[in-house]
Every structure is written in structure tokens, then in C-alpha cells.
Amino acid sequence: MTQRKGEKPTISIQEHMAIDVCPGPIQPIKQISDYFPRYPRGLPPTLPHVGPLRSALSTSSASASTTAAAESDRPNEDNPDRALAGASASLQATKKDEEPDVEGYDSDDSTTLGTLEFSLLYDQENNALHCTINKAKGLKPMDHNGLSDPYVKLHLLPGASKANKLRTKTLHNTLNPVWNETLTYYGITDEDMVRKTLRISVCDEDKFRHNEFIGETRIPLKKLKPNQTKNFNNCLEKQLPVKTEDKSLEERGRIMISLKYNTQKSCLVVGIIRCAHLAAMDANGFSDPYVKTYLKPDENKKSKHKTAVKKKTLNPEFNEEFCYDIKYADLTKKTLEVTVWDYDIGKSNDFIGGVSLGINANGERLKHWFDCLKNKDKKIERWHTLTNELPGSLND
Numbered sequence: 001m002t003q004r005k006g007e008k009p010t011i012s013i014q015e016h017m018a019i020d021v022c023p024g025p026i027q028p029i030k031q032i033s034d035y036f037p038r039y040p041r042g043l044p045p046t047l048p049h050v051g052p053l054r055s056a057l058s059t060s061s062a063s064a065s066t067t068a069a070a071e072s073d074r075p076n077e078d079n080p081d082r083a084l085a086g087a088s089a090s091l092q093a094t095k096k097d098e099e100p101d102v103e104g105y106d107s108d109d110s111t112t113l114g115t116l117e118f119s120l121l122y123d124q125e126n127n128a129l130h131c132t133i134n135k136a137k138g139l140k141p142m143d144h145n146g147l148s149d150p151y152v153k154l155h156l157l158p159g160a161s162k163a164n165k166l167r168t169k170t171l172h173n174t175l176n177p178v179w180n181e182t183l184t185y186y187g188i189t190d191e192d193m194v195r196k197t198l199r200i201s202v203c204d205e206d207k208f209r210h211n212e213f214i215g216e217t218r219i220p221l222k223k224l225k226p227n228q229t230k231n232f233n234n235c236l237e238k239q240l241p242v243k244t245e246d247k248s249l250e251e252r253g254r255i256m257i258s259l260k261y262n263t264q265k266s267c268l269v270v271g272i273i274r275c276a277h278l279a280a281m282d283a284n285g286f287s288d289p290y291v292k293t294y295l296k297p298d299e300n301k302k303s304k305h306k307t308a309v310k311k312k313t314l315n316p317e318f319n320e321e322f323c324y325d326i327k328y329a330d331l332t333k334k335t336l337e338v339t340v341w342d343y344d345i346g347k348s349n350d351f352i353g354g355v356s357l358g359i360n361a362n363g364e365r366l367k368h369w370f371d372c373l374k375n376k377d378k379k380i381e382r383w384h385t386l387t388n389e390l391p392g393s394l395n396d
Contacts (some may be wrong), residue, residue, distance in 0.1 A: 143173075166185070199217075254386060297334075342356065
């Protein structure tokens with residue numbers, strides 16, 4: 001574009017706007033916290049570090065340091081008030097270092113997740129842990145309507161099996177749900193009460209996507225006393241990582257067996273009551289378990305008994321009894337073999353676990369057998385841990 005002589009240079013609108021908008025270097029915008037600073041609890045407020053005061057503060061601090069340096073040559077004995085002031089200042093500085101960082105505290109860690117009221121009871125005689133979930137208060141909203149659809153899930157740690165997980169019903173559109181629901185773990189031993197921890201999680205149920213985690217609390221079972229109910233009202237916490245266990249140490253499950261020698265009929269009555277925490281053998285995370293019993297040695301091969309199959313469960317209840325006609329004196333020569341299997345259609349059934357009771361057993365299995373022999377006509381019930389070894393190399 002050419003410019004005639006004597007004509008003032010024209011400025012485009014872009015250049016004009018650039019001059020007006022960018023008159024100099026961009027200054028940082030003050031935040032509201034500069035005007036209303038927060039202080040740690042228990043400490044008196046100091047001068048706010050506002051931009052316009054920084055130069056004045058630096059000047060005053062420099063003059064104060066010069067004065068302090070000039071007076072540092074005088075001993076504190078000449079001015080005891082100054083010595084006391086210095087000591088209190090150092091104590092105040094030490095206290096400031098020990099105070100928690102208020103700015104770094106996140107209230108979501110405890111207050112906004114909500115609280116959960118529940119109670120726990122360990123029934124030592126029946127080897128059961130009763131967990132009563134009462135209610136929750138002030139749960140964190142998880143849905144668009146400002147509410148949640150909460151339910152509670154229990155998980156015994158260590159243990160990754162679905163048999164270790166129980167849950168309550170779901171209550172819809174509430175932040176203060178009341179369940180008053182009792183969930184029970186069976187087959188809990190004194191050893192479990194020492195080494196296991198109960199994880200209680202509160203989650204939000206969603207129909208069209210994954211359920212959302214709200215908060216959790218964990219209770220070491222060693223805090224409970226046998227046959228005494230303990231009440232809790234805990235603040236929910238953020239999700240903590242669960243330690244993965246070695247697969248070789250994973251339990252196969254437990255079985256409750258009853259033994260009774262009937263003197264009138266001269267027979268041994270074996271009761272298969274229930275199983276708990278069975279290993280999952282199917283792709284859906286469950287099993288279709290049933291139980292088989294043998295009384296060995298079995299010369300005529302007529303001692304085999306089998307329970308009904310329970311579909312899609314890891315905690316089946318059977319409540320079935322089998323009778324073996326045998327003389328009392330011959331029981332000392334016999335071994336009762338109990339195996340648990342997963343039923344499959346169109347292929348061989350999977351072995352879950354087994355246990356042997358008899359004169360050649362040891363520990364609780366031997367004690368159970370001897371208690372049966374010593375207490376005729378009395379039903380003796382015991383929980384036994386299943387092992388992954390097939391007793392007597394039995395084939396299904």
C-alpha cells in the first residue's frame with residue numbers, strides 16, 4: 001500500500017486493538033486467598049502476604065535484621081525481657097512446624113463420604129460371625145439427582161474368593177439409608193479371628209454402568225471378644241489397595257460334618273451339613289457343588305454316598321445324613337473320606353477339596369473321630385478345612 005506525501009500514516013484496526021489490549025507485560029491476577037489467607041489451627045494470624053505490602057515487609061524485615069545484628073553483641077543477661085521473648089518465639093516456631101498443614105487437608109477423606117453404623121458378633125460355639133448393618137448417614141451423592149442407591153458389601157481379608165463376599169439389599173434415592181440387615185459368615189474359627197480383617201464397603205448401584213465405590217472401613221477381627229456384640233459408628237474412608245495373595249496358599253473351602261454312632265441300629269451316621277468359602281471352579285465365579293462320602297477300606301464298594309447338587313453357590317447347605325452299618329469295634333479300623341466336587345455337564349467333574357477322618361488322621365480330624373467313639377449316641381459337629389489333595393486317590 002503506497003502513502004502520499006503529507007498524509008498521516010493510518011493504523012489498521014488489528015494494530016489498534018493490539019496496542020489497547022497489550023499495553024505492557026501481563027501481571028498475575030490476585031487470588032482471593034491473597035486477601036483472606038488461611039492459618040494453621042492454634043497459631044495467631046500474621047501479616048497477610050498481599051502484593052502491595054511485600055516491599056514494605058521486605059524493607060521492615062531488612063531494618064529489623066540490621067537492628068538485631070547490632071544488638072546481638074549485647075548479652076541476654078543485660079535484657080532478660082528480650083531473652084524471654086526470643087525463647088517464646090523459638091517455641092512458637094517449633095509449634096508451627098508440628099501443626100498439620102491445613103491447606104493440604106482434604107475434607108473428602110472422611111467428612112463428605114459419610115458414616116456407617118454396624119455391629120459384629122463372633123459366635124464361638126457355632127463358628128459364625130454375624131455382621132449387622134444398621135444404617136449410614138450423610139453419604140456422598142453419586143447420581144445426577146444429588147442422591148445415591150447405596151448397598152453394603154462385606155469381604156473377609158485375606159481371601160479373593162466370591163465366597164468371602166456378602167452384600168445387603170440396595171436402597172434407592174437416599175443418602176441416609178437404613179438397612180437393619182444381618183449377614184453371617186459360617187465356618188469362622190479362632191484362627192480366623194486372629195489373622196483376618198473384615199472389610200466393609202459402601203457402594204452406589206448403577207443399572208447401566210459399573211457400580212461406584214463410596215467409602216469403606218476395616219475391622220481386624222482380633223478386636224472382637226467371643227460371644228460379645230460390639231457396636232461401631234465409623235467414618236468411611238477412601239478405597240485402600242488389597243494385597244494379592246499367593247495362589248498356592250489359597251484355601252479350598254471348609255465343610256461342616258456331624259458324626260454319631262447309633263448303638264440301637266449299630267450304624268455310623270454321617271451328616272453333611274454345609275460348606276463355606278468353596279473355591280470357584282466355573283467361569284462365572286461360582287461352582288455347582290456336591291459331596292461324596294466313602295468309608296474305607298471298602299471291600300464290597302458299597303460305601304459311596306452322594307448329596308444333591310447345589311447350583312451356582314460357594315456356600316451350599318446340604319443337611320443330608322448317610323448311614324453305614326458297621327460294628328462299633330470295627331470303627332477303629334475305618335477311615336471316612338469326604339470329597340467336594342463341582343458338577344459339570346458334558347465333561348468330567350472338577351475336584352474342589354477333600355478331608356479324611358479316622359484313626360490315621362491328625363489334629364482336629366483325629367479329635368473329631370475320637371470324640372465320636374467316646375460319645376455314643378451323641379451327634380458331634382465340627383468344621384474341617386478342605387485340602388487340595390484327593391483322599392485315597394479317588395476318581396469321580
